[in-house]
Amino acid sequence: MNYFVIVYYALLIGGSCLAAYFKRREIFLALFSLTLASFVMGIVGGQDALWAVSIAAGLLALAAGTAYAFREFLVIISGTETAKALRTAPLTASFGMFVIFTYAVLGIFAPVIAPFGEAEVISQSFAPADENMLLGADQLGRDLFSRIVYGARNTVGLALVATMIAFVIGVLLGMVAAVKGGWFDQLMGRIIDVVMSIPGLIFALLLLSIFGTNLIILVIIIGLIYAPRVFRLTRAVAGNVVVMDYIEAASLRGEGMWYLIRKEILPNSTAPLIAEFGLEFCFVFLLVAGLSFLGLGIQPPTADWGSMVRENATLISFGEITPLIPAAAIALLTVAVNFVVDWMLFRSSGLKE
């Protein structure tokens, strides 16, 4: 028994007692079950296990603190309407926003932030990390940290453009189908059904092997593969708006279809569409990474997180975590976007009243 262990248990038990005294039921349950679990962990894993728990708790607290501070920062710098909405954001959502913000900064200022070029060979292959290279070198001796920073620009940028293409196509067709109805709606619906019945990754592989792995073609193909899901959502959302009296009033006025879509329907369906944008972005992002991993996505020497995982995969067998770093970057962004989307979905469903 040393001081660390004593302080550890004293803090946990003290915290649970305080929570119980102030009738914070969830906090009490969490703290006290952690105390009980720590008894077992302490006996089985010794002091190291308890250290790991403390570090994990510390990291969690740090993330929560960052999220809280970032939310306050956003509330202060934004206008009254936005600030009101932001104040309702849970910590997970503001943490997500913080991560997205960080990635955006990384991507936009990549040449400034990265110490080396993305294709610059500066060391021998698989060199370990030193004060020069924050995360070590990859299989060709390029700086891994610089490549991750450039990867944020390439992978995320590509996914963003592909998602936008999917949305432009899907939203446009979905709106027209909802407004026009009849044969056009039927025809579009069946075409979409056919496209959706083919698994996305296989369809992408097929098309890429036909048209070649040009960056522009890649973006367009991914956009086309994801457009059907957007189409379906848009048609359903717009379908609910089209039956409103104000649409009837506008069409009786003699307004054209384009006006109806732009001025009457779109403003009333933005909330679910934005939420869907976030979700789709994650899927597209994972597909881009997956294609790169298979060697069909972004081509070397351009840095890209998916192909970085594949290229460094051999290191896994030597017990190195290097290939997992780009994978973790992918995972973190996906989780962050989903946190934000969850909050938006909650808001858009709650705002109906």
Next chain:
Amino acid sequence: MADDKRVLLKIQGLKIEGYSDEKWIEIVHGVDLTLHRGEVLGLIGESGAGKSTIGLAAMGFARDGCRISGGSVEFDGMELTTTPESDRRVLRGSRIAYVAQSAAASFNPAHKLIDQHTEAPVHYRIRKRMESQEDAMELYDRLRLPNPREIGFRYPHQVSGGQLQRAMTAMAMSCRPDLIIFDEPTTALDVTTQIEVLAAIRDIVDQFNTAAIYITHDLAVVAQMADTIKVLLKGDEVEEADTVTMLDDPQEDYTKTLWAVRSFQRPQKSRPEDETVPIVTIDNVDAAYGQTKVLEDVSFDIHAGMTVAVVGESGSGKSTTARCITGLLPPTKGRILFSGEELPASFRARSKDQLRQAQMIYQMADTALNPKVRISDIIGRPAEFYSGLKGAQLKNRVDELLDLIELEPSKFYSRYPPELSGGQKQRIGIARALAAEPSFIICDEVTSALDQLVAEGILRLLDRLQEELDLAYMFITHDLATVRSIADEVVVMKEGRVVEMGPKDVMFTPPHHPYTDLLLSSVPEMDPNWLNTVLEERGVDNIGEAART
């Protein structure tokens, strides 16, 4: 009424707060209420007066986003505000029941009526399932539902609205509660159906000596149902008195204005002597939704500057006629003429000018105005679209229109529809129609979703606009009071056909077509004995059939 006159419900200094804009705002400011066993109390007031909130508080319940912040609710000696939720829940359903405005929305569409009826008594172990079913059939019989032994085995969508509302009342009775709260139970019904439900509710409350709180905004209805009336305004009590006193001798100014609401009546105009061409002619129109025929051989004229009221129950084809005129539903047979010129059947084929001539004002201003568009754009768009106005000219025109509908331009110019009250929204709807500079406006139940005071304001506005702009109105309504106040000519419709038509004074003096007669006699009057008189005239037992024939 039985001799048992003990106090059943005593509410004192009740305060309720609602949560909005991150603050708790008081919406009921200390209301007192005492209800004895077997007594019926009418709560009346405009929307936002806190009627429903108080009704729910009588069960110790506050809606989501509301809380009871002060005062006491004592039910049969039990203080509801401090009782634990679990005990209150036992009380609700077994000793206090609630009948909501829309029975259609309150029944679960996936279960048979009788299964929903027996749920509460079986749950509280008051009765066994079979006993409860027998009881349900007896209650259905007492409420004069047709086929009382079989109707319970239908699903909610298989019975009519009036029958559903009575089944709901029967369900509320299933545990023989001491108190029932009726929240606008007949507001959504036609006059002919309303009378059946009113009679049924009154009888059953009498028979079981149940106390009731009857919430409504219709004074004539409350006059039939309640022993005492309490008038509410913005969460405060205005006055309370027994029904006869209240009707004959209201004390407060606010109550007097409520009473006087139905007095608005404008002089009737008659058709011009010389045979001018009517502005709209509906000529032998048939229409159908798919295979179902909904209009048969409908013809009538609307002359410039006149108001034609089209009346009938729901499903009589009033709104379908409007859809034929606007071209949303091309007729299968017959013609629509505009100033003597035949219009293309579908609105898509009509010219911009033809579309401009006929405008429409909708029943639900909530769905008729795009919630995401500013008032200035809602009104400005037709002006821009038809007259090509731009910039400062457009802004002047919008200001002019807002002045016309008596809303201050500077205040409303850049607001959004959800920020407005119901009456203001309806005015914006009117302004949008006027912006097109039409000669003919279809008003589809424009006042039926509004409180009486607000509705009267809208009627006066429409009348003034007609004088100033020489508009012709087609006024679709099921409310005969509205017809009486604004119409020049009346068209009575039933099951897709025109039953009778003519100038208003002729239509309101006997002899009538039997259907017109039924409609007219079903409109509640302020006389507390009106319901008894009507029931006597029709013969109490066959009231159900009388209303359906």
